[in-house]
Amino acid sequence: MKNVKIIADSGCNIDLDLANKYEIKILPFNIHFKDESYIDLVDISRKEFFKKFKKSKDRVRTSTPSIGNFLEILQEEYDKGYKNFIGFSMTKKFSGMNQMMNLAKEIFSSDKDDVKIEIIDTDTATTAAIYPIIKAAELSKEGYDLDFIVEKTKENLKYCNVSGVVNNFDALSRGGRLPKTIAKLANLISFSPILCIEDGEIKIIKKVKGKKKSYKLFIEYLKDLCKKYPSYHLIIGGGDSDKEIEILKEGLKEEIEKAEKFDVIDITPVIGVHLGNGVIVCSVFPAD
Numbered sequence: 001m002k003n004v005k006i007i008a009d010s011g012c013n014i015d016l017d018l019a020n021k022y023e024i025k026i027l028p029f030n031i032h033f034k035d036e037s038y039i040d041l042v043d044i045s046r047k048e049f050f051k052k053f054k055k056s057k058d059r060v061r062t063s064t065p066s067i068g069n070f071l072e073i074l075q076e077e078y079d080k081g082y083k084n085f086i087g088f089s090m091t092k093k094f095s096g097m098n099q100m101m102n103l104a105k106e107i108f109s110s111d112k113d114d115v116k117i118e119i120i121d122t123d124t125a126t127t128a129a130i131y132p133i134i135k136a137a138e139l140s141k142e143g144y145d146l147d148f149i150v151e152k153t154k155e156n157l158k159y160c161n162v163s164g165v166v167n168n169f170d171a172l173s174r175g176g177r178l179p180k181t182i183a184k185l186a187n188l189i190s191f192s193p194i195l196c197i198e199d200g201e202i203k204i205i206k207k208v209k210g211k212k213k214s215y216k217l218f219i220e221y222l223k224d225l226c227k228k229y230p231s232y233h234l235i236i237g238g239g240d241s242d243k244e245i246e247i248l249k250e251g252l253k254e255e256i257e258k259a260e261k262f263d264v265i266d267i268t269p270v271i272g273v274h275l276g277n278g279v280i281v282c283s284v285f286p287a288d
Contacts, residue, residue: 011090168276260287
């Protein structure tokens with residue numbers, strides 16, 4: 001029998017490279033433009049998504065896949081020899097993915113006595129969720145059983161963190177993550193707060209006026225995060241954000257050089273729908 005199969009929804013920002021490296025299966029969201037729909041990371045890449053997103057005058061939406069899509073993944077992996085599964089979802093405060101995964105779990109395991117499935121709500125999204133998922137995949141490769149991995153994962157969830165600066169407040173407000181009044185004010189006065197996800201919700205860390213000042217304070221905030229760990233993994237995530245990524249890399253030059261691991265990754269299209277183009281996010285995790 002094979003070890004535990006790790007499955008993560010695409011809102012957890014496990015991109016295709018990470019998925020291949022750690023043998024993680026991705027459960028993708030659906031992306032809906034006015035006249036076309038796509039499967040996240042399957043039918044549309046990050047580059048293609050933002051090209052269409054910036055041209056779209058209509059609201060771009062997302063939806064969870066059907067229960068059948070998740071059941072199909074479970075069956076495929078079961079047929080390969082997997083009997084134990086851990087499914088990771090982005091926070092249930094952002095989507096119905098966690099609920100759907102739990103329903104599929106009950107259906108799939110109802111007639112299979114040899115199957116064990118655990119569904120874990122990361123209570124966060126995007127790069128914040130990467131650490132516990134990768135750690136779970138590493139433990140699976142090392143041969144640990146499901147109960148041990150679940151126990152360690154619950155401990156690792158405390159390290160989840162993400163903060164960032166958003167350029168497109170309209171996208172954030174259309175997705176219901178930010179009150180429209182704040183979005184209008186932000187666009188009007190160049191309000192550029194530093195945001196984070198905490199307790200499954202988007203919250204403001206610092207209220208800042210002006211992009212230059214926001215990036216300066218953001219970099220200072222990230223430097224303090226790096227000091228928490230003697231050895232750390234630094235991840236920068238961006239969506240159509242080449243300029244912003246370079247600003248962050250320059251400001252964090254010393255921290256990047258000291259990092260045990262450093263990655264720059266694309267945010268997945270489902271995250272791009274809600275955070276918009278030009279978004280820059282960062283997470284800092286212990287490297288051990």
